[in-house]
Amino acid sequence: NLLGLAMGGANMFPGIAEPPPETVPHVTRGETVEYGKYLASWMNCRECHGTALQGTKGGILPPAPSLRTAQSWTSDQFLQAMRTGVSPYGKQFSPMMPWKNIGRFGDDEIRAIHLYLKSIEIPLPPA
Numbered sequence: 001n002l003l004g005l006a007m008g009g010a011n012m013f014p015g016i017a018e019p020p021p022e023t024v025p026h027v028t029r030g031e032t033v034e035y036g037k038y039l040a041s042w043m044n045c046r047e048c049h050g051t052a053l054q055g056t057k058g059g060i061l062p063p064a065p066s067l068r069t070a071q072s073w074t075s076d077q078f079l080q081a082m083r084t085g086v087s088p089y090g091k092q093f094s095p096m097m098p099w100k101n102i103g104r105f106g107d108d109e110i111r112a113i114h115l116y117l118k119s120i121e122i123p124l125p126p127a
Helices: 001-010 031-041 043-049 075-084 099-103 109-120
Strands: none
Touching: 001 031, 031 043, 031 109, 075 109, 099 109
């Protein structure tokens, strides 16, 4: 929308002012931690969920939960959540969460993201 364009033009969003990388690393597609990290970086999960995916209280962008919870989900639960926008506990994702886009990924891509999330240490959410 017009407001978003104006705010982006004024560099009010984190990361927008950064130039694109010179090269994009080649990562082999598959259910791997490496590919999951690549996809999570490409989807820019850290922009909303925080630099360590620990969740945020909001600000310019809306509040976002810690992804620590998703580490305890099974691969099938994570896949289902990304396809439906509903957590295994019945909580609807925020409309700002791009789950519809992620839900279009292949099963191997969604499972790779989950493997990546399970492989990293996510701190406790901010108090």
